[in-house]
Amino acid sequence: MVYMQPAKPYSYHGVAEDVVRLRSLLAVGLRAADWKPPHHPTCLNLACGRADETGVLFEVLVGTTAPIFMLGLDLRGAEIDEARERWGCTCAPGQELEFRSGDAAQIDKMQSLPPFDFIFIRHQNFWSTVGDWKLLYTHALAALKETGVLVITSYFDKEHELACAYLQTIGAERLADLQHPHSRPLKDAPGKSVDRRLAVFRQSGALPEGSQLAASPTL
Secondary structure, three states, rough: OOOOOOOOOOOOEEEEEEEHHHHHHHHHHHHHHHHHHHHHOOEEEEEEOOOHHHHHHHHHHOOOOOOOEEEEEEEEEHHHHHHHHOOOOOOOOEEEEEEOOOHHHHHHHHOOOOOOOEEEEOOOOOOOOOOHHHHHHHHHHHHHEEEEEEEEOOOHHHHHHHHHHHHHOOOOOEEEEEEEOOOOOOOOOOOOOOOEEEEEEEEEOOOOOOOOOOOOOOO
């Protein structure tokens, strides 16, 4: 397979290997959730920072050449600028990629956003500024299409369990929850590792007959 290549090298050592491992983890998680992206999916990468995983999201969702709309959103302007420099010129014809600086917890106020098939939050920090993260999750779940999924990854187990518990209290159904067997430990943060856990959610409730998510398994 020819992978989507960044136009600018990653800023930190080890990131390239991390995103390769993330590609496999995402693919396994979506299979476990029995979810396949539709033609021309809409994707939102929330609190994306430098959006190092952009190429991986393209590859997992559509390959490298199929149509897709992807939006990366983060409050930090410098990181968004770096994301644009790295990925802004890497798309194939028919693919749309945009990075915006904005508050990921306030997406309900962004009137131009479409409903999304796939929302990704990498290394969520539910343990920090809990009120902001509750808003972010609530609005993210509401921004999903009925057949869409919300995918999160976490650095450590406790924050993952807190986030999953909160999502379920606001009406999310957990379709898959995976422990990453090859997650890279962080030397300066005992107990943390890169993409240590991954979970897949959808809005709870019945879906239209024939939906790809019907009878999805939970791990």
